[in-house]
Amino acid sequence: MLLLIIGERRTFWMVRGLIYLMLASVISDALGLRLLGLVLEKLILGAAVAIAVIFQSEFRRFLELLGKGQVWELFQKSSPTPKTDNVIDELVDAVKDLSQNRTGALMVLETSGNLDTKVFVNPGVTLNGQVSKELIQTIFQTKTLLHDGAVFIRGDRVVAAGVILPLSERSTSRQLGTRHRAAMGITERIDNCICIVVSEETGSISLASGGNLDRPLTSSKLKELLEAKFSPSGEGEVVAPSWGRLGRTIGLKGRLILEKFSRSPSATPKDRK
Numbered sequence: 352m353l354l355l356i357i358g359e360r361r362t363f364w365m366v367r368g369l370i371y372l373m374l375a376s377v378i379s380d381a382l383g384l385r386l387l388g389l390v391l392e393k394l395i396l397g398a399a400v401a402i403a404v405i406f407q408s409e410f411r412r413f414l415e416l417l418g419k420g421q422v423w424e425l426f427q428k429s430s431p432t433p434k435t436d437n438v439i440d441e442l443v444d445a446v447k448d449l450s451q452n453r454t455g456a457l458m459v460l461e462t463s464g465n466l467d468t469k470v471f472v473n474p475g476v477t478l479n480g481q482v483s484k485e486l487i488q489t490i491f492q493t494k495t496l497l498h499d500g501a502v503f504i505r506g507d508r509v510v511a512a513g514v515i516l517p518l519s520e521r522s523t524s525r526q527l528g529t530r531h532r533a534a535m536g537i538t539e540r541i542d543n544c545i546c547i548v549v550s551e552e553t554g555s556i557s558l559a560s561g562g563n564l565d566r567p568l569t570s571s572k573l574k575e576l577l578e579a580k581f582s583p584s585g586e587g588e589v590v591a592p593s594w595g596r597l598g599r600t601i602g603l604k605g606r607l608i609l610e611k612f613s614r615s616p617s618a619t620p621k622d623r624k
């Protein structure tokens with residue numbers, strides 16, 4: 352049941368690893384292999400402590416909801432962060448011009464809830480400005496200091512610019528460089544965001560979601576997709592979304608801990624073109 356609820360592959364592997372450890376411990380007990388049993392017991396204990404650390408905030412939220420008698424909230428569908436037509440129009444107009452002028456751009460759009468910005472390799476520079484075509488176009492001009500990296504958009508605000516995102520490790524077409532891999536990387540780790548990419552080389556527009564790139568898109572197709580995503584009845588998460596998110600959170604946090612120990616320089620953007 353738990354494995355069905357946890358949709359994320361990495362989390363699934365983590366849970367499977369723990370189950371294997373438990374099984375091995377039971378088998379070693381049955382075979383009377385006391386030393387091995389002792390080692391496995393310690394390993395399971397370590398894993399349980401690690402999971403408690405990884406889960407910290409989720410446990411707190413669970414206990415809070417339990418205390419308030421609102422546990423059912425865990426099963427409720429999260430509604431998309433509302434975006435007015437005006438915000439979508441400003442975004443699409445900016446993307447259209449950037450594409451026509453072959454100005455590279457990368458935008459992370461929060462779709463619901465609160466995106467965990469700890470996943471950003473570098474949080475960039477806080478702006479907190481109203482989304483407008485002019486602001487977005489200005490940020491991505493290659494002469495500005497903030498053009499390198501991504502902008503992070505929450506609701507109708509450009510929260511930050513110059514954000515460095517984790518790269519996807521999946522192999523991609525040779526045409527796709529780090530900008531596109533960053534869009535795939537953030538959307539494969541975080542499910543409540545999508546990414547718009549404009550290629551500097553070809554001007555093509557892409558939309559990344561769940562680690563996949565939809566490309567090339569026309570600006571009208573992009574508008575259609577954004578409207579569908581941000582409409583109140585838009586694609587929400589399905590069955591037991593909060594549990595799914597919980598599973599992905601474990602995967603993400605586990606991964607963040609691992610990445611802290613093995614952060615590679617490949618996650619930084621290449622030098623200014």
Ligand SMILES: Nc1ncnc2c1ncn2[C@@H]1O[C@H](COP(=O)(O)OP(=O)(O)OP(=O)(O)O)[C@@H](O)[C@H]1O
Nearest residue numbers: 455499500515516528529530531533550551552620
């Ligand atoms: N990890 C990252 N996070 C955010 N932005 C990044 C990251 N890596 C690269 N970028 C942005 O992408 C730019 C480099 O793009 P690159 O040419 O490697 O990618 P690309 O996918 O081929 O895109 P394009 O088609 O625009 O050339 C950098 O200058 C930087 O602005």
